[in-house]
Amino acid sequence: MAEQKYTEEHIRSLEWHEHIRLRPGMYIGKLGDGSSHDDGIYILLKEVIDNCIDEFVMGNGKSIDVVIRDKTVKVRDFGRGIPLGKVIDCVSKINTGAKYDSEAFKKSVGLNGVGTKAVNALSSHFKVQSIREDKIKTAEFKRGKISNDERIVKSEDRKGTLIQFTPDEKIFGNYHYLNEYVERMLWNYAYLNTGLTLNFNNQKFISEKGLHDLLERNLSGPVLYPIIHLKGNDIEVAITHSNAQYGEEYYSFVNGAHTTQGGTHQGAFREAVVKTIREFFKKDFEAVDVRTSIVAAISIKVQEPVFESQTKTKLGSQEVGPKGPSIKAFIGDFLKEELDNFLHKNPQVAEALLVKITQSERERKELSGIQKLARERAKKASLHNKKLRDCRVHYDSNDDRRLETTIFICEGDSASGSITKTRDVNTQAVFSLKGKPLNAFGLTKKIVYENEEFNLLQSALNIEDGMENLRYNNIVLATDADVDGMHIRLLLLTFFLQFFPDLVKNNHLYILQTPLFRVRNKKETIYCYSEDERKKAIEKLGAKPEITRFKGLGEISPDEFKNFIGKDIRLEPVIIGQESSVTQLLSYYMGKNTQERQDFIIENLRVEKDLAENG
Helix, strand or coil: CCCCCCCHHHCCCCCHHHHHHHCCHHHHCCCCCCCCCCCHHHHHHHHHHHHHHHHHHCCCCCEEEEEEECCEEEEEECCCCCCHHHHHHHHHCCCCCCCCCCCCCCCCCCCCCCHHHHHHHCEEEEEEEEEECCEEEEEEEECCEEEEECCCEECCCCCEEEEEEEECHHHHCCCCCCHHHHHHHHHHHHHHCCCCEEEECCEEECCCCCHHHHHHHHCCCCECCCCEEEEECCEEEEEEEECCCCCCEEEEEECCEECCCCEHHHHHHHHHHHHHHHHHHCCCCCHHHHHCCEEEEEEECCCCCCECCCCCCCECCCECCCCCCEHHHHHHHHHHHHHHHHHHHCHHHHHHHHHHHHHHHHHHHHHHHHHHHHHHHHHHHHHHCCCEECCCCCCCCCCCCHHHCEEEEEEHHHHHHHHHHHCCCCCEEEEEECCCCCCCCCCCCHHHHHCHHHHHHHHHHCCCCCHHHCCCCEEEEECCCCHHHHHHHHHHHHHHHHHCHHHHHCCCEEEEECCCEEEECCCCEEEECCHHHHHHHHHHHCCCCEEEECCCHHHCCHHHHCCCCCCCCEEEEECCCCCCCHHHHHHCCCCCCCHHHHHHHHHHHECCHHHHHHC
């Protein structure tokens, strides 16, 4: 084999924007089309808003305006404005920014000199305007390259910074912003920054009670005692126990960043809650009995935080600052004093908590025998049962592809067969249902262990002991688009909402969209997901194209199926609206499958085209 030449001309340096565009995952996690809350287009929005928040935290500007229209985003703050001579550097030179000055931005949210540059590089059009000292500086870029550098001129506008950007379709494909995800992000900013007003879509996002408001707005149903809300220097917590769910539910934040995967602070908080309650009651409760059905939020401020990924979803720091205590000690000491004091001053809350722990202990002991049998059965089933075709990478790993991990839950073997043959074996798993699952409404968790299918599904997802070991980021219901498929979908939604609502609330549950029609002629094939798309395809192809109506997933050949679960996969996120509690939604599952209930669930849980269009 001839030796290949390797000379100086083979070495090249990438421009800053070229590197970001070549490796976007290093900067924003993953791309996506906007169906998932952690898709890149939301990270771009977040990076821009984070800079505005830093200004507010330092006492500059009390409102932020956000506008999203026709894929273009505008974010305007009323802070000090970027120093006019450094406007271009701040949005186009890596490692340039004020965040290195730890006095100016002691506990900053924004990335050190990277965030806005990533937004610039990954946008087809990017504009920055800074207004300060009655002057304005404007610059525009196209895919990271400067296209318009205006000179500084006088201005009567209010001081501050305006960033406008359009995420590049060459990078993100045919994306769309979902208002629900944007609104949730803005609410979190409001809860963490009391006194700040965020304006979006003629709606104001403002919070007076911080994390207390967050819990109140996200509760699934009635609580056992009023929310405990505690604040200290660089720490705020809110705690209650729900009467209507299993598992644990946490909302954790570091320096204003929503750490959706927790980290050292969330782990320390979980431990400290148990330790404090044990010491208060002077009883050695099992940790699981103390934490079952807890709903809590924690926000801490840390100097120079270390995150386990660029997108700041999991905290890795062990200390609160270079000279500060460990995060474990900081949170532990705070709860030991403040939570203990609260329980002494509020004996009725302490009594309700004790009743809850005792009840959890009793239920756990009743379940233990069943659990042991179920685990043995699941172990045997996993050896002999081919219901789960697993993938190689899992969500609880450190693999770069962990965010792509997906499990398809299918009805019958024909649908799962098509997916199994065409899936990406690295990141896509398949779980086959035997038939219609049991209606879990109103049943206790005992049924999860007694019902073999539910037990196997719980085991496949690895969620028996909470979400921390969840094996797949995306749980996708892949059922036919007919009445039977809809019924199976509703029964699965009931299962997840009844026993694992935090999976739904944390945006892990989706519905797979597959085409209803194939329209083709000899030159081109178009797959259509709606009647409207079918009409457009017929118009485009002209003459008399061949039209095939797919009645079920099993009718789609493996060769075709690869088009629907690859890079062009269409997923509908299952979102619980703020105005709908899980309890209220579940009540519609009772009795016969009435049209009213179907309409209600579809409207409240399935994000359809109208949301994409409004986004």
